[in-house]
Amino acid sequence: MSMAATRPARRFTLNRALPALTGLGTVVVFFLLMELAIRTNLLSQFIVPPPSEIIASFPRVIVEEHVLNRFMLTLGECLAAGVMLTVVGVSLGVLMQRFKLLQQACETWVAALASAPVVLCYPLFLVIFGRNAWTIIMMGFVAGLPPVILKTLEGITGVRRVLVNVGRSFKLTESQQFWKILFPAALPNIFVGIRLGLIFALINVVGVEFLINFGGLGQLINELAERYDLAGTYAAICFVVLVSVLFFMAVEKAERWLTRAE
Amino acid sequence: MNAPLQNPSDILVVDDVVVRFDTPEGAVTAVDHVSFGVRQGEFLSVIGPSGCGKSTLFNVIGGLLGHTSGTANVAGETINGPHPSIGMVFQEESTFPWRNVTDNVAFPLELIGMPKAQRIERARHFISLVGLDGFENRYPNELSGGMRQRVSLARTLASEPKILLMDEPFAALDEQTRLLLGDKVLQIQQQLKQTTLLITHNITEAVQMSDRILVMTYRPGKVKRIVDIDLPRPRTSDIVGSEAFGRYVAQIWADLREEASRGMRDEEKTMMGAKS
Amino acid sequence: MADTSRVTLPAPAPMVSQVTMLRVAIILTVLAVWEFLSRSGWLYRDVVPSLLAIGRALIDLLTHGDYYFNLAVTAGEVGAALAIGGSLGLIVGIALGANRFLSKAFESYLYYLGPTPKIIFFPIMIMWFGVGPGSKIALGTLSCFFPVALSAAAGMRQIDKTLIKVGRSFRATTMQMVFKIYLPAMRHPIINGVRLGLGVALIGTLLAETKLSNKGIGFLIIQAYSIFDMPRMYAMLIILFILSIGANSLVGHFGGLDNIKRS
Numbered sequence: 195m196s197m198a199a200t201r202p203a204r205r206f207t208l209n210r211a212l213p214a215l216t217g218l219g220t221v222v223v224f225f226l227l228m229e230l231a232i233r234t235n236l237l238s239q240f241i242v243p244p245p246s247e248i249i250a251s252f253p254r255v256i257v258e259e260h261v262l263n264r265f266m267l268t269l270g271e272c273l274a275a276g277v278m279l280t281v282v283g284v285s286l287g288v289l290m291q292r293f294k295l296l297q298q299a300c301e302t303w304v305a306a307l308a309s310a311p312v313v314l315c316y317p318l319f320l321v322i323f324g325r326n327a328w329t330i331i332m333m334g335f336v337a338g339l340p341p342v343i344l345k346t347l348e349g350i351t352g353v354r355r356v357l358v359n360v361g362r363s364f365k366l367t368e369s370q371q372f373w374k375i376l377f378p379a380a381l382p383n384i385f386v387g388i389r390l391g392l393i394f395a396l397i398n399v400v401g402v403e404f405l406i407n408f409g410g411l412g413q414l415i416n417e418l419a420e421r422y423d424l425a426g427t428y429a430a431i432c433f434v435v436l437v438s439v440l441f442f443m444a445v446e447k448a449e450r451w452l453t454r455a456e
Numbered sequence: 457m458n459a460p461l462q463n464p465s466d467i468l469v470v471d472d473v474v475v476r477f478d479t480p481e482g483a484v485t486a487v488d489h490v491s492f493g494v495r496q497g498e499f500l501s502v503i504g505p506s507g508c509g510k511s512t513l514f515n516v517i518g519g520l521l522g523h524t525s526g527t528a529n530v531a532g533e534t535i536n537g538p539h540p541s542i543g544m545v546f547q548e549e550s551t552f553p554w555r556n557v558t559d560n561v562a563f564p565l566e567l568i569g570m571p572k573a574q575r576i577e578r579a580r581h582f583i584s585l586v587g588l589d590g591f592e593n594r595y596p597n598e599l600s601g602g603m604r605q606r607v608s609l610a611r612t613l614a615s616e617p618k619i620l621l622m623d624e625p626f627a628a629l630d631e632q633t634r635l636l637l638g639d640k641v642l643q644i645q646q647q648l649k650q651t652t653l654l655i656t657h658n659i660t661e662a663v664q665m666s667d668r669i670l671v672m673t674y675r676p677g678k679v680k681r682i683v684d685i686d687l688p689r690p691r692t693s694d695i696v697g698s699e700a701f702g703r704y705v706a707q708i709w710a711d712l713r714e715e716a717s718r719g720m721r722d723e724e725k726t727m728m729g730a731k732s
Numbered sequence: 733m734a735d736t737s738r739v740t741l742p743a744p745a746p747m748v749s750q751v752t753m754l755r756v757a758i759i760l761t762v763l764a765v766w767e768f769l770s771r772s773g774w775l776y777r778d779v780v781p782s783l784l785a786i787g788r789a790l791i792d793l794l795t796h797g798d799y800y801f802n803l804a805v806t807a808g809e810v811g812a813a814l815a816i817g818g819s820l821g822l823i824v825g826i827a828l829g830a831n832r833f834l835s836k837a838f839e840s841y842l843y844y845l846g847p848t849p850k851i852i853f854f855p856i857m858i859m860w861f862g863v864g865p866g867s868k869i870a871l872g873t874l875s876c877f878f879p880v881a882l883s884a885a886a887g888m889r890q891i892d893k894t895l896i897k898v899g900r901s902f903r904a905t906t907m908q909m910v911f912k913i914y915l916p917a918m919r920h921p922i923i924n925g926v927r928l929g930l931g932v933a934l935i936g937t938l939l940a941e942t943k944l945s946n947k948g949i950g951f952l953i954i955q956a957y958s959i960f961d962m963p964r965m966y967a968m969l970i971i972l973f974i975l976s977i978g979a980n981s982l983v984g985h986f987g988g989l990d991n992i993k994r995s
Contacts, residue, residue: 213836220837241859299754309927309980310973311935314950317942317957318965322779393847400849405943412852419855427855438848518901537903544901548894554916564902566912615902 268410287346345387349380466493509677543617813872821880829888876929883925
């Protein structure tokens with residue numbers, strides 16, 4: 195509050211707002227053109243419903259399809275995966291860093307796993323966990339794990355030498371050295387890893403929900419598509435995209451807030 | 457201050473050039489009615505405190521920056537864009553990291569479409585001129601800073617400019633490298649009879665190499681004085697110890713000191729202003 | 733206190749390094765535990781098939797031309813997606829990187845749309861491009877457009893301004909500037925973008941195949957699931973992982989080589 199009070203109010207100038215307005219304007223014009231193209235039968239309305247119809251179907255989809263419940267379910271799955279990948283990922287990262295040999299042996303494996311299409315294991319997970327939320331949560335967890343491990347490792351191994359020497363000059367014990375120097379210094383990197391892990395978890399949770407037709411927002415799209423509810427499908431996709439974008443923004447804000455001391 | 461500055465036979469003529477910038481704090485004059493000429497084959501240095509607009513002048517002569525008024529001519533042609541008669545060497549690291557030494561030096565020749573065999577031969581010649589034989593196939597990150605700057609120099613020389621225009625080419629190097637590289641530049645300049653315009657803030661460097669030195673004032677940048685350096689050629693860094701050399705350095709320092717301290721006071725004022 | 737030092741390079745190795753030994757030990761342990769579990773019968777049958785069964789499935793898969801046909805279908809789809817999405821991404825990225833106004837107006841949309849789940853667009857892609865390879869290519873294209881565009885835009889902005897000045901001072905033409913300065917100067921971010929793009933294009937294409945198709949690797953995997961042939965599914969996942977990790981490091985290799993040799 196005091197910060198904001200001492201700073202002069204930012205003047206709203208057309209110059210500053212022009213790019214943002216152009217971006218927004220382009221989006222609006224694009225939808226208007228779509229609307230026009232569909233209304234004049236330039237585009238078949240059996241492929242793309244008019245944007246106005248999509249917007250009109252929003253309330254219907256939200257009320258009739260229990261979007262709030264679905265949203266909570268998807269969010270819950272993401273958070274469950276998020277908690278697991280934070281606990282497991284950070285622990286594994288720390289473990290690998292403590293035992294140098296283990297890091298040398300496994301770091302490239304983890305990096306390779308990060309570049310593999312892990313989500314293709316979802317039929318396997320279906321067999322192992324059954325058609326329930328656990329399949330989805332585990333998929334989100336496994337997909338989000340590599341960045342958490344790698345960033346934790348990177349954070350701890352990258353702690354500046356001088357900080358470590360400060361700790362040694364105070365004759366800290368091994369565990370003090372870890373908890374008072376290494377871990378706090380690595381936290382910003384760890385938060386980056388968790389943010390990436392959460393993003394991967396969300397992508398995979400929604401994707402698997404859609405693919406196995408079970409659960410929250412992903413299933414909604416699948417169901418509406420199978421019912422040939424064109425406007426509804428588009429509306430649901432827009433809604434999921436919106437939710438994911440808000441999720442990314444929130445996670446980014448949270449990370450910035452947590453690392454504000456840096 | 458106007459009569460002896462230029463001569464009709466000068467290869468580069470800067471006449472009454474003004475450069476003004478629009479900044480949020482209002483218009484700033486970086487170069488203020490500057491006039492001078494560079495004679496064929498001479499080594500002219502432009503010296504001044506930081507903030508005197510000498511780098512602006514460098515960019516104007518190089519054709520990378522427009523000027524507000526006045527004219528700049530090279531070999532009788534007006535400069536309005538990079539001119540083929542002028543070759544620039546930059547202060548910053550400017551070698552292409554994805555090209556080896558030969559391909560870096562051959563770059564300007566490649567642009568004008570010279571056949572490959574021919575341009576490699578030309579490039580080899582200039583690589584050897586700057587003393588980098590044996591490094592033809594190395595990449596810049598395998599070379600030291602001084603060597604990379606020599607690659608830049610060879611690259612510019614390969615375009616065979618009428619005027620070599622250098623903006624503090626040694627500024628990023630340590631003192632020993634700077635002196636040795638200065639020798640190299642002197643030797644090349646004398647060998648090629650290369651007309652050279654050097655922008656610098658280093659007095660020893662300027663006196664060691666130049667036939668004439670143009671001293672600029674602190675903001676706005678004007679010509680304060682032009683000093684003829686009457687030291688024997690060929691020169692090397694050994695000249696630094698001589699008595700005549702010391703006199704020139706003292707004379708130029710007397711001129712510069714006033715400007716530099718004016719600049720320092722000005723900077724302090726802006727810092728105070730920024731703080732409050 | 734040794735563990736606090738920076739560990740980036742593997743220790744200089746004698747004949748067989750400790751790292752190799754540990755790796756072999758880990759792999760052998762995992763395999764032994766796996767085989768033990770499969771024989772113990774504690775888990776639901778077939779979830780952990782015996783190594784022998786997986787090995788047999790692997791051989792079976794690799795000796796049948798059928799697999800290679802499907803592999804070619806998927807590879808073609810991913811290749812097309814990467815070509816279309818990659819070039820679109822490159823063009824858009826360069827435009828955004830070159831123009832501050834465009835970047836301010838549109839880049840945040842790309843930045844936030846980039847990581848949204850792309851597979852949910854599959855119903856739309858089916859409506860637009862049909863149930864055949866078209867819709868898979870479209871989904872792969874949509875997936876890889878974003879990372880390539882964002883990397884190219886960032887790469888364009890981080891080009892050393894001095895190198896641009898050098899090009900101008902030698903009076904390079906616009907074409908020469910693009911091909912001799914801009915593109916080579918952006919090679920690392922572009923390769924990195926293509927690498928990320930390849931990964932997501934592969935995922936998008938394969939997931940689309942598992943959802944609705946009658947050929948391709950994704951189809952084979954979901955087919956194995958539907959007839960509950962677990963050894964075959966494991967075999968296919970193993971090959972898929974090896975291929976995709978290999979493709980990824982192959983793309984990275986070009987960039988990586990540059991990294992070592994040319995800064």
